[in-house]
Amino acid sequence: MEEKLIAIAGNPNTGKTTIFNALTGARQKVGNWPGVTVEKKEGFYIYKDIKFNVVDLPGTYTLTGESEDQKIAIDFLTQNKVDAVIIMVDALNLERSLYLLLLLSEFHKNIIIDLNMVDLAEKEGIEYDIQHLEKLLKIKFIKTIGNKNIGIEELKAEIYKRCKEPVSETFKFNYGMDVENIISEIESEINKLNLTYPSRFLAIKLLEKDEYFINFLKGKVDYEKIFSKIVNLEKNLNKPVDMVLIEKRYGIIHGIVREAIIEKKKELKIEITEKVDKILTHNFAGPLIFLFIMFLIFNGVFLLGEPFKNFIDLLLEKLKGLISNLNFSPYLTSLLNEGIISGVGSVISFVPNIFLFFFFFSILEDTGYMSRAAIVSDRVMHKLGLHGKSAIPLILGFGCNVPAIMGTRILENRRDKTLISLSIPFMSCSARLPVYLLFTGIFFKENQGMIIFSLYLLGIFAGILSIKIFGAVFFKGESLPLIIELPPFRMPYWKNILIEGWTRTKYFLEKAGTIIFCGTVILWFLNYFPNPYNYGTEMNFSGKLGSLISPLFKFSGFGFWQAGVALIFGIYAKELVVGTFGTLFGSENMSNMLSIYFTPVSAYSFMIMSLLYMPCIATFLVLKRETGTKWAFISFFWSLFIGWLFSTLFYQIFNFLKGG
Amino acid sequence: MEKLIDVKEGKYKVVDVLKHGKFKKLCNMGIFIGDIIEVIKPAPGPVIIKKGNTTIGIGCGIAMDIIVEKVE
Numbered sequence: 123m124e125e126k127l128i129a130i131a132g133n134p135n136t137g138k139t140t141i142f143n144a145l146t147g148a149r150q151k152v153g154n155w156p157g158v159t160v161e162k163k164e165g166f167y168i169y170k171d172i173k174f175n176v177v178d179l180p181g182t183y184t185l186t187g188e189s190e191d192q193k194i195a196i197d198f199l200t201q202n203k204v205d206a207v208i209i210m211v212d213a214l215n216l217e218r219s220l221y222l223l224l225l226l227s228e229f230h231k232n233i234i235i236d237l238n239m240v241d242l243a244e245k246e247g248i249e250y251d252i253q254h255l256e257k258l259l260k261i262k263f264i265k266t267i268g269n270k271n272i273g274i275e276e277l278k279a280e281i282y283k284r285c286k287e288p289v290s291e292t293f294k295f296n297y298g299m300d301v302e303n304i305i306s307e308i309e310s311e312i313n314k315l316n317l318t319y320p321s322r323f324l325a326i327k328l329l330e331k332d333e334y335f336i337n338f339l340k341g342k343v344d345y346e347k348i349f350s351k352i353v354n355l356e357k358n359l360n361k362p363v364d365m366v367l368i369e370k371r372y373g374i375i376h377g378i379v380r381e382a383i384i385e386k387k388k389e390l391k392i393e394i395t396e397k398v399d400k401i402l403t404h405n406f407a408g409p410l411i412f413l414f415i416m417f418l419i420f421n422g423v424f425l426l427g428e429p430f431k432n433f434i435d436l437l438l439e440k441l442k443g444l445i446s447n448l449n450f451s452p453y454l455t456s457l458l459n460e461g462i463i464s465g466v467g468s469v470i471s472f473v474p475n476i477f478l479f480f481f482f483f484s485i486l487e488d489t490g491y492m493s494r495a496a497i498v499s500d501r502v503m504h505k506l507g508l509h510g511k512s513a514i515p516l517i518l519g520f521g522c523n524v525p526a527i528m529g530t531r532i533l534e535n536r537r538d539k540t541l542i543s544l545s546i547p548f549m550s551c552s553a554r555l556p557v558y559l560l561f562t563g564i565f566f567k568e569n570q571g572m573i574i575f576s577l578y579l580l581g582i583f584a585g586i587l588s589i590k591i592f593g594a595v596f597f598k599g600e601s602l603p604l605i606i607e608l609p610p611f612r613m614p615y616w617k618n619i620l621i622e623g624w625t626r627t628k629y630f631l632e633k634a635g636t637i638i639f640c641g642t643v644i645l646w647f648l649n650y651f652p653n654p655y656n657y658g659t660e661m662n663f664s665g666k667l668g669s670l671i672s673p674l675f676k677f678s679g680f681g682f683w684q685a686g687v688a689l690i691f692g693i694y695a696k697e698l699v700v701g702t703f704g705t706l707f708g709s710e711n712m713s714n715m716l717s718i719y720f721t722p723v724s725a726y727s728f729m730i731m732s733l734l735y736m737p738c739i740a741t742f743l744v745l746k747r748e749t750g751t752k753w754a755f756i757s758f759f760w761s762l763f764i765g766w767l768f769s770t771l772f773y774q775i776f777n778f779l780k781g782g
Numbered sequence: 783m784e785k786l787i788d789v790k791e792g793k794y795k796v797v798d799v800l801k802h803g804k805f806k807k808l809c810n811m812g813i814f815i816g817d818i819i820e821v822i823k824p825a826p827g828p829v830i831i832k833k834g835n836t837t838i839g840i841g842c843g844i845a846m847d848i849i850v851e852k853v854e
Contacts, residue, residue, distance in 0.1 A: 183810045183811065184810045214835040214836075215812070215834070215835055215836050217812055217834075218811070218812040218836065221810075221812070246835060248835075362802060364806065365802075365805070365806075365809075368806070368809045369814075372809070372812075372814060395837070396822055396832070396837075399822060399823065399830060399837070400822065400823060403823050403827070403828075403830060403839075404823075405826055405827050493839070496839070497827075497828045497830065497839040498827075500827065500828045500839070500841050500842075501826070501827045501828075504841065504842065504843075509841070510828060510839070510841055603804065603807075603840075603841040603842070603843025603844040604828055604839065604840065604841025604843070604844070605807050605808070605811060605838060605839070605840050605841065605844055606838065606839045607811065607836060607837070607838055607839075608830065608837040608838065608839055609837075610837075
């Protein structure tokens with residue numbers, strides 16, 4: 123079957139994900155862009171005789187070398203044979219979307235414009251002369267309402283047509299004679315190099331003084347000569363060239379929109395979004411509402427997930443019973459029951475909670491609340507010397523530290539990126555949830571939600587402390603100021619929410635099936651040998667390992683070898699803390715045994731340690747990639763120290779206050 | 783004329799942006815000199831403005847460099 127490659131580009135909040143999901147449905151996967159750690163979404167659909175591979179590019183407002191997102195979009199479109207590009211346009215914000223179109227049209231010709239959210243534009247009384255727009259831009263427009271699945275078939279038909287009959291020419295514009303002459307001169311220098319980036323595109327990047335592309339071309343072209351031409355041009359124009367380019371582009375856009383837009387008279391009404399924004403971003407009420415929403419989510423995750431968790435536990439017990447009756451060899455029975463099912467099973471039983479967690483978080487994103495959270499957080503982040511956008515990867519860290527650290531790519535400043543990357547490991551991710559659920563279920567049944575919430579707050583405190591200390595010692599200086607779009611509030615699109623919840627849960631299950639599976643097999647081996655008749659005791663390898671480190675935790679209240687082993691395996695993957703106890707004590711005896719070894723105070727101390735020390739090996743590897751080896755190791759040892767310090771202080775102070 | 787960080791709710795015209803880098807950032811979001819914006823939420827904290835159908839939050843670091851004048 124013939125295959126074609128389609129890219130979806132556009133500003134953030136234009137409905138790219140919704141259209142991507144509408145085209146590909148469940149036939150999608152999430153990964154990383156090669157060489158970087160920005161999330162890549164790709165999927166496919168089949169239409170008539172062609173398989174269309176669809177890639178959802180990161181949302182961008184412009185195309186510069188400033189951020190990884192923009193570089194990814196540029197590289198993908200210039201270095202792959204992309205058969206067609208769909209540019210998502212928000213029907214309420216045609217002007218800004220057309221800016222990206224102008225930039226993209228400089229190096230890609232086979233473009234379709236998806237004019238999305240036309241229903242919202244109609245409500246605002248905005249109407250477009252689509253035929254005139256198509257004539258001016260020489261580009262086909264398809265109207266869609268992504269969250270109602272309207273226009274998708276027409277979009278597929280147009281993509282098919284465009285791939286079968288690609289266009290070779292599209293909208294052309296120029297920047298005026300003076301600027302175009304310089305562009306031509308620079309182009310002729312670059313043409314000699316035979317690079318994958320189009321030479322006109324690179325010439326314009328040099329005029330814009332884009333540092334990334336300047337560094338890319340340094341040594342390849344006579345940059346000093348080019349720079350002196352730019353300086354002369356700016357003297358003639360009496361302003362910076364990059365401003366001339368922006369003004370020219372927007373001049374063209376204003377002209378197009380003026381000709382093509384038919385704006386009806388709008389009824390006077392107070393926008394609901396505006397009214398709600400006044401409350402949600404209120405200086406006093408805003409942060410309280412934010413914390414309250416987080417509190418609701420965390421409690422909802424436990425209450426709604428509990429019945430499903432209990433059902434899974436029951437199924438696992440039945441499975442163990444079945445295996446015991448099959449008369450396998452003692453080694454195999456032990457490996458399956460005490461190793462794999464106890465270890466992996468004790469983690470899988472938390473899947474309902476994980477799904478609910480990502481489900482609620484996706485609702486916050488889809489409704490538009492996340493950017494309000496960044497606004498509300500800016501005052502706090504600014505006091506920490508950070509950009510308000512920094513709050514977003516920090517918030518993501520509550521889901522999983524790994525994509526959260528990857529998400530620091532949205533921060534343009536290396537200082538902010540490193541500081542946030544160092545504090546994200548303290549954000550209590552979903553992998554720690556099984557640990558909290560286990561211990562609070564035994565020791566704090568009546569206040570489960572409140573206790574777990576306190577741990578999240580403690581993690582935030584530790585993160586802030588890290589930012590302050592590292593910021594003062596290693597990263598003196600200013601952060602970039604905040605400027606962020608607040609999309610209109612909308613009802614969540616349930617298909618997106620469910621796909622997102624399922625994709626994240628699948629990632630968790632894959633981790634359970636691979637890393638944790640391997641971890642539990644290794645752990646079973648360490649527990650079983652050299653003395654199979656004394657499974658999970660100090661006589662085996664695991665016990666010896668745990669005994670080595672347990673004295674360190676004597677003053678934290680859990681100085682016994684089983685806790686040491688659990689913490690060691692928790693470095694591999696945090697869920698293995700639960701899996702380890704399940705393997706060491708047996709999952710049916712686990713609660714009883716933990717009640718013997720821990721007290722409520724030492725249980726809370728242990729949860730503090732689990733919260734604060736390095737989340738998992740995957741986090742370490744991502745930190746290494748994003749911040750470098752030095753900072754990854756600093757983060758690792760710092761988190762061990764902070765975890766030990768806080769848990770010890772808590773245990774000692776609490777016991778002191780209780781009278782020893 | 784006042785700094786955006788100092789104004790109250792209402793409609794204003796963007797008169798100047800004091801730093802080039804910040805001006806580029808605003809331009810990328812579709813805000814130019816001469817544009818009429820509506821301040822929905824003033825400082826303290828980020829200023830929330832509306833231009834057309836776009837609502838944008840602007841941190842204090844940028845808002846203090848945007849010069850506006852009130853539009854009646």
